[in-house]
Amino acid sequence: MFKEYTPLKNKIFQVIDNDGKVINTKWMPEIDSERLVKIYKDMLFARTADLQIVSYQRQGRIYTYPPNYGQEAIAAGVGAVIKDHDWMVPAFRELGTMLAKGVTLKEMFLYFMGNEEGSNFKNANFTLPISVPIASQLIHAAGIGYAIKYNKEKKVAYAFVGDGGTSEGDFHEAVNFAGVWKVPVVFIIQNNQYGISTPTSVQTASENLAIKSVAYGVKGIMVDGNDFFAMYRVVEEAAKLCLNGEGPILIEAVTYRKGAHTTSDDPSKYRTKEEEDAWEEKDPMKRLKAYLIDKGLWSEKEEEKILPQFKVEIDRQFIEAENHPPYPKEDVFKHLYAEMPDDLKEQEKQYDRYLQWKSGKVKQQ
Amino acid sequence: MFKEYTPLKNKIFQVIDNDGKVINTKWMPEIDSERLVKIYKDMLFARTADLQIVSYQRQGRIYTYPPNYGQEAIAAGVGAVIKDHDWMVPAFRELGTMLAKGVTLKEMFLYFMGNEEGSNFKNANFTLPISVPIASQLIHAAGIGYAIKYNKEKKVAYAFVGDGGTSEGDFHEAVNFAGVWKVPVVFIIQNNQYGISTPTSVQTASENLAIKSVAYGVKGIMVDGNDFFAMYRVVEEAAKLCLNGEGPILIEAVTYRKGAHTTSDDPSKYRTKEEEDAWEEKDPMKRLKAYLIDKGLWSEKEEEKILPQFKVEIDRQFIEAENHPPYPKEDVFKHLYAEMPDDLKEQEKQYDRYLQWKSGKVKQQ
Amino acid sequence: MVNAINDALDLKLAEDKTVIVYGQDVGVEGGVFRVTEGLQKKYGVQRVFDSPLAESGIVGTAIGMAVAGLRPVVEMQFCGFIYPAFNQIISHASRMRNRSRGKYETPIVIRMPYGGGINALEHHSESMETIFGHIPGLKVVVPSTPHDAKGMLIAAIESNDTILFMEPKRIYRAIKQEVAEGKFTIPLGKANVIAQGTDVTVVAYGAMVREVQKAAVMAKEAGISVEIIDLRSIYPIDRETIAKSVKKTGRIITVTEGPKTYGVGSEISQIALEEAFLHLEAPPARVSGFDVIVPLPKGEHHYMQDPYKIFYEIERTVKY
Amino acid sequence: MVNAINDALDLKLAEDKTVIVYGQDVGVEGGVFRVTEGLQKKYGVQRVFDSPLAESGIVGTAIGMAVAGLRPVVEMQFCGFIYPAFNQIISHASRMRNRSRGKYETPIVIRMPYGGGINALEHHSESMETIFGHIPGLKVVVPSTPHDAKGMLIAAIESNDTILFMEPKRIYRAIKQEVAEGKFTIPLGKANVIAQGTDVTVVAYGAMVREVQKAAVMAKEAGISVEIIDLRSIYPIDRETIAKSVKKTGRIITVTEGPKTYGVGSEISQIALEEAFLHLEAPPARVSGFDVIVPLPKGEHHYMQDPYKIFYEIERTVKY
Ligand SMILES: Cc1ncc(C[n+]2csc(CCOP(=O)(O)OP(=O)(O)O)c2C)c(N)n1
Ligand SMILES: Cc1ncc(C[n+]2csc(CCOP(=O)(O)OP(=O)(O)O)c2C)c(N)n1
Ligand SMILES: [Mg+2]
């Protein structure tokens, strides 16, 4: 696959077309129908959640949020392959994959409502918290890969970055270390065409992003990130290679961020309606849905039926997050150190004294 | 040239063989005899200086020094092409190129004797001081490239880095910025096989280092760095392309550090006699000398005659550096800021008071 | 303040062809805080532009441009994202002049929004001015009003030193103030006594100045007269102004947003010790963040300094 | 001290399979200072090895290894080359625990030779402990003797926190001391009163301790009794030990190698103020580097602290 679709020739791996028709039977993955429908539903759930979060944000019920919609096939592809014992190393635009790993929507809400408790995933194993400093997390994945190899485990680490993130030195160091150490890490570039307002052409003059794999002597491939089957097939292959000691792998998933960078961004400043419309044709949900409907596995009716259920569930988790107990003062101090310094304990005590004074003061007035 | 010798096929650009025979007439540069002899003499001067410095160091007359010998053809190739108005952005193993730019040996000595005054090049224009933090200087070259382009100047910036340096994030950011901005910078990797004790195979899994150019969409080439004619030809071509708006260019010059990493290093710890011997065959001076002798342009006799002159000249400059006036206290404070903060002035005054006190104290005893 | 900064950039871009403005999203979009809005349109993509997403690259290229004669003004998108550029700052931008004994200068301004109070994600609320103030060869300044922002930024761009220009993003749009049109400069390194008082000196900068002003009102009600110094410059520190004030009041408190230990507060206290020990009637004190990571928004109020916390310390110090 | 550190690494490598040692040239060569000599031979290339030349990569992979259950001990080749890793340290290593509310820990030791006095090139002589001490979530320690180096390094490797272990390279081979065999630990965060005295407390750490000891001899000759505290830990600071001592002596001086402003000295002074203001008979003082870049060897003596400079300040403080 990696030879056939070499980024050196600017080839892109695709399995279905914009209408959901299989155009690449050779590489069409086999996925049983039930599972496929489940995957589609998960994508739908993620998108619905995404849009709903944006509207919560408008209501001032949650802080800045980076929506994923348009990029669901990437999350679904990885989500379908990643195992409970595999490592997930996210950037911050991986809602679907996080949910697939067992992170709850409530936890994500909690995090974006401004509570670190939302990163203390109760059910998601081997899943790192969201990482904000661009590309820095990729190096962690290389280290995790080393630990996997050192411990002779049968595991893969999946690490995410955006197109913009490939410009950071940490991208270079991460893939390079992983390459030298030959560790089981799948690096996934979500090339959604922009880093905030900056188009990929300003990030790099390279022909594509997958081609950067050549610089590290690792396998790389460019894949249609809006084509679930293609994503699935590539990630499956990458995982197999990794487990076989042939990692790391660099995947460029070509996609489009349909929404804003975050809820504080206005994409109309830097992209055109025409561009957005052109990408609308390639919408990942639309394509998978067309395939499913064509195969008789899904219908508009079913979608109409399930959507309200999703909305209710999303709202339920949102309200649960809203009703999360107030941020305990202790949490400000408690988690930094395994062995908390005396001075920090003293700072907390002083703060207690201040709070006591203040409650008196405020009452007085 | 860049298509014919593509690093993607692991090709290396060579013009003469180990015995100085031209094996690539197509690309043999035309250089008039007088100039060629001058170049050889410059190489000889640099090597002689290098070896002499090592012995000064053993005598405790100079601090740690990173010798260049074995890598003279790279310096000579760049040195023969670089113009007075071009920029030179060194790492710390570019003695020959620095001399070509007009830096004096005395200045280099002064620097390695531990005096910043040695970086205040009196005659070398557009030449940055030695940069110690690996790869960081490459980014400066990208910025200089931008300034050249912005000012519509007909100039090139030459920036150096070692094989080890290609692992740093700054290498990535530098070539990437230069690639996006399309600026006239020639990046030269001196691949001398080691970063201190670490072989290139531990630095990266890429097939070669020139191939990394692909990641930035810039032209790259691997060249025999011990082959002066090859180096000259490649740098000449790179400069032409840069002046033509087709930069940046990434050159991997394959060479060997014959000496120790620095005078505090012992290479026998990490490399074999066999390896050293194999590289001895490819010594750049030996090869150019064989060519010159074959063409009747040089002789052992001439070499024997000139060497003592060189040694005298080197010694003269060394002693001049040794006799440089003692480090003025003012120099500790004076050069940090264009507008010196009051507090720093006060610190200097306090130090003066202390020195006065001390001179009294020391006399007392 | 956003407008004042934009104005300063506009003026300098117009006046001096060597001024170049770039950073992440500063071009087309005009910056995530709209500080550079409209400048690309006015001055073209050669002079105001988006850079690749790489901070070391941004500062490193600015160094190169600067030694080659330009005057780059670069933006770090947020305080928490300057660290990939740390090596370029500490190893080169602050040293090129010293290293080359004055042969090469690096007239660079690194602009950066900093500080908390805007309900942001992790890394978007930090105040780590100390670590920059401790770097020899760098100057670090913080305006607290639109007027100061404009005058100080113009001075920074005109300076031949490398200057970290920290912008208190919390008050980016909070303070409405008439700012003089046209060019004027405010000398860097000079503090500003913004309120005269007799009982205690309170030193602050950036967004904390406003909090101190509120606390001073509370103090006044309690019969305490507060002298307020807007430090303006983290490095160099204006010792003279501090010395003069503390000699008068005998008491000094520094209010900062960053973590306590090795914060700006202890250095100001040390200056008070060195300049006015015999005048001190109470230990120089500080109000600061805890030695913790700025909590996410739901917990941030615990961390942030506010008029109450400041007044609490004023009262304690005066009653000492 | 080199042997003691090697010994500590050896012991922990032998005892704990999760301990991994890597960095530039630490494997085959055993490190540029030979600190890791022989360890690769003994424990194999999987456990002791050379990394690519990239500090962010080294610290970043250590973070990954650590969350996955290993205990990496990584080396930064010199103090001046840790900065490319600064983002990984301040944004992740020191935060992962807090960010994940304790779910993930990063038991990493970052070893690094620091300090001046070895006639080195630029970037090889720095002492920038303040900037690390100011980073919440990090612990920063400095041994001053072989014994301490061994015991503290073992404690550091066993700690679940991220620890910056700064090694005063100037005394790597200078102090000959019998170091106990076998395993022992010295608790991190505790200072050590190494000489009792009554007139003045002098706080120092690393290579400066020896200089203070020499100055104390000079002081004794002048009739001044010096109490010496080896701080050992830059963060957290042992307030208690400092408080106790300064309450006794009434005078305190901190001796550090780094630049003055925002140095460790002012923080120690602040602690003296907070803990013992009414006991102070002279302003807490400091002996430090200037706010300049450490000069190259020919000028370094101007910058470095020595017994004379320290004694000068002792005398001034006692005579105050
Ligand atoms: C080191 C760093 N610099 C800057 C930022 C601010 N920032 C947040 S997201 C973003 C753009 C990221 O673009 P990309 O990598 O393409 O990911 P996307 O947002 O498109 O998913 C920037 C510049 C950051 N988070 N970290
Ligand atoms: C950022 C940084 N890390 C580490 C060092 C220490 N160091 C000095 S030279 C060197 C090896 C450089 O190898 P290479 O780039 O191949 O250049 P060479 O010495 O072979 O010319 C190292 C690790 C440094 N100077 N800068
Ligand atoms: Mg993107």
Ligand SMILES: [Mg+2]
């Ligand atoms: Mg090398």
